[in-house]
Amino acid sequence: MNKNAFRQLSYGVYVVSTWDNGRATGCTANSAMQITSEPATIAISINHDNYTNKCIQDTGKFAISILGEHSDPGIIGIFGFKSGKDHNKFDETESVIRGYLPVVADACAYVVCDVIDRMETTTHTVFLGQVVDADVLKQDDPMTYAYYHKVIKGKSPKNAPTYIAEEQPCAETAAGAKYVCGICGYIYDGDTPFEELPDDFVCPVCKQPKSVFVKQ
Ligand SMILES: Cc1cc2nc3c(=O)[nH]c(=O)nc-3n(C[C@H](O)[C@H](O)[C@H](O)COP(=O)(O)O)c2cc1C
Incomplete structure (x- = not known):
């Protein structure tokens, strides 16, 4: 299937x-x-x-x-x-x-x-x-x-009926780094290439701080 x-x-x-x-x-x-x-x-x-x-x-x-x-x-x-x-x-x-x-x-x-x-x-x-x-x-x-x-680059959690286990974030920033929210899967895909997310960055989807983001 x-x-x-x-x-x-x-x-x-x-x-x-x-x-x-x-x-x-x-x-x-x-x-x-x-x-x-x-x-x-x-x-x-x-x-x-x-x-x-x-x-x-x-x-x-x-x-x-x-x-x-x-x-x-x-x-x-x-x-x-x-x-x-x-x-x-x-x-x-x-x-x-x-x-x-x-x-x-x-x-x-x-x-x-x-x-x-x-x-x-x-x-x-x-x-x-x-x-x-x-x-x-x-x-x-x-x-x-x-x-x-x-557009929002959100993900669906396990309890959503449309959840697909192998769903993986895949967008990249302009610099080639990926910053993925560890809570909701939002992918930071900014226009400006920079290595680090700003300290005051907050996930626009789940409002979690920079600390939950994983650079991939
Ligand atoms: C985009 C999106 C779609 C979702 N769709 C459903 C859905 O149709 N049915 C469902 O049971 N959960 C769905 N979920 C998951 C629930 O919203 C989630 O498990 C939530 O935390 C449950 O909260 P509650 O324990 O207060 O009910 C969805 C989540 C997202 C982010």
């Missing part, structure tokens, strides 16, 4: 959010698709090990914040490389309440759903949600998964 074929599938980049006993939480997800328009129904696939999975099971509700190309890429890192089990992710990200659920304020649109069914796979739960509210928040092009990989 050539898993590169899977890379030809198209996705967006979203934050799936819900409540955890009154505390807002959620995770980055690329797996969301509209199943039917009447009644409007959306499916998402969330890993069993993600804290968000348990919270959606408990509340029976989830929101999808659709990130745009101008949304802060740091949101993807906060929600995609930390767990709500031990992080208050929404403390680091401005939110608004829509349809009684927390939504990322910097998203270009949102959809709020009631869970109406679910299907278990060996690793992920597919939640089927009936849409109870949706709206556009600001004019922007929705971020595609391809944009996340090619």
Whole structure:
């Protein structure tokens, strides 16, 4: 099986959010698709090990914040490389309440759903949600998964359904050195050739300091 074929599938980049006993939480997800328009129904696939999975099971509700190309890429890192089990992710990200659920304020649109069914796979739960509210928040092009990989140069962690084990960072800086974020896989690919990253360099995706970058 050539898993590169899977890379030809198209996705967006979203934050799936819900409540955890009154505390807002959620995770980055690329797996969301509209199943039917009447009644409007959306499916998402969330890993069993993600804290968000348990919270959606408990509340029976989830929101999808659709990130745009101008949304802060740091949101993807906060929600995609930390767990709500031990992080208050929404403390680091401005939110608004829509349809009684927390939504990322910097998203270009949102959809709020009631869970109406679910299907278990060996690793992920597919939640089927009936849409109870949706709206556009600001004019922007929705971020595609391809944009996340090619322009933001982000990587997908193990719990993403699209994770490919052999996925390796491969871009090079102009100087020929590669600086790869050890947390999210972001590759520094600057225009200026220099040997070292500046001391105050912060990963634009997951906001980690220079110290987590590995020169290759
Ligand atoms: C670009 C990207 C896409 C992701 N897509 C999914 C997804 O569709 N489903 C999923 O379960 N996890 C996905 N993840 C991984 C979760 O966001 C990640 O495991 C997160 O830390 C889980 O947080 P939680 O424990 O608070 O739920 C993705 C991560 C990234 C960065």
